[in-house]
Amino acid sequence: MNAIDFTTRLLAATLAMGTSLTYATLGEVYTEKTGVLNLGMEGTMLLGALAGFATAFKTGNLLFALVMAMAVGAILSLIHAFLCVTMRANQVVSGLAITMFGSGLANFLGQRLGPASNRFNLTGMNLSRKFSNIAIPYLSDIPIIGALFDVSILTYGLYLLVPFAWFFLYKTRHGMVIRAVGENPRTAAAMGISVSRVRYLYTLIGGMFAGLGGACLSLSFIPSWNDGMTGGKGWIVIALVIFSAWNPARVVIGTLVFGGITSLQFSIQAAGFKLMIPAQFLGFSPYLITLLVLTVMTIIAQKKRGSFASPSALGVAFAIDDK
């Protein structure tokens, strides 16, 4: 295999890997922009992956599967919004609760919704249809960047959703409202904006994106269901939001770099290089890299401006009559 083939394949793997992450990260950016921190991403993605897979398995309808994945994402995030916005619960603990409940429920249902012939287990089942790659004629033949034009419909969707998110958040009036709610809810409320309504809405949207991100894993990337198959991707998403400095345009850089690093280990093995590193070390390398990058970036951000460009009211409950 020559270098160009290798790079093209690496990019293709990166895009496949990065799609799920990008959906969930975009969703979390929407949510965090309004000042709500949703640490429930891991559980929401996992339940989305399950809902998508189970629906596709039972009905064979991929579109319906996506709808179901978004629906469970919406339900979980509504619980989070209810706890944090209406009941003013601690956002960190609430997010953890969502992750625990979502993961538990997904693993439980994964062993209940399967066919009787497989002891009601969904693990090991195959889908009759999946989101396959669609190659755009001519464009997909270009070396290296051709990989961008031979992806699944889910990835093509991101080519629209990412620029839209950036435009929406930074160039429209409604985007300004969202940012105002996240930066200074008191002022936003004084301007007549319903802080609770905005927070509910974008927590909901964030959850739907996370459900979709999970479904990307079970319907396109590896069309299968396994207990805990997100394997911490939902937490990587939280880190990617920080890396992207809450800017949708930079989300792509983060997910590409991250997806690239993760795919690189597989590509290197597939290309036949023998590594001196044990498999387990490669397995945890994404988390180690996330830890290191997070640390380095935080230190740099501190030296430069004292803190991150996070929404000022992130993680803080808002009540108008609190003093």
Next chain:
Amino acid sequence: MRVHLQKRDYRSRRMTILVPVLSLLLSFFLGAIVLLLSKADPIITYRSMLKGAFGSTTKIQYTIAKAVPLLLCGLAVGVAFRLKFWNIGAEGQYIAGVIGITWVMQFWTFLPLWLLLPVGMVVGVLFGALWAGVPGVLKAQWSVDETLTTLMMNYIIIGYAEYLYINAWKAPRGNMGTILYPEAAWLPRIWGRVHAGIYFALALVVVLYFILYKTRWGFELNMIGKNRRAAQCQGVNIKANIILGMLLSGAIAGLAGAIDSAAVTHQLTKGVNSGYGFTGIIIAWMSGLNPFVSVLVALIMAALETGSDALQIMKLPSAMGEVMQGLILIPLLAGSVFIEYRLVHSSKHTEGRI
């Protein structure tokens, strides 16, 4: 007429007790809905869970034995949460403890047999403290987000532990797991399955209660969590306290790992990522970070785990235990607002303010 929340002048004592109890009941009700939706009979399921947890002397012993590491993890998380340091890494710190004691048991053969257990436990505690100290220092020195660092460190050590029991430290026989600790160095059993680890756990409850509620340091930790700026004005060294608090938290989680492997598994092997560290988060939060209440909550959580293991006989996934544990937190979080707030009917002049 609308209702809204109004801050109470004092925290409601009645609600502090009522909310967790009602949450527990409500979570069973919600769990029943989940069961009904997945075509299982809730009453039969709950009855067999109860039987699985407390149905016989042996089962009660199993439940108590399981409560020991859970209680310790709950205490560990509680110390960090008191500082508003969101340590989600008790799971990893627990594994660090297991790795520590296994290292001593396997390679410190120059020690006399009777010294292996105490030295192993000390090393386990130190490993746990070190693993927690890293995110502690990162947070104190550069405010690196601790939820992420502690969590990433879980994944790292889970992978490392796997490398140890599959490759580097694997026993010559079998395809995974280290060789068993020498039998003379096991933590003794005191009543059936219940082992001496329970003494450590209960002693720690008392010691921690004393430290957190009766000493100056405990007061400082509490103040940092409640009102950081006030603590700073009082001249409390926040950085040092965050690091010390995390070292203590990790040490306790490490102890949990060392005790459980010295008493139950006797080796480092698959299943070391038991989820105790995550359940510890629920225990800490449900007990209101109070060490004494943690004992009761840890028992309930242990019962949920042993009870749901029994479900496999009914061909129900044991993940039901996970579902129930997650479900408990949701009403609890929703209800906690009533400890500090009360519901009032809006009168005319406050109407429409929200």
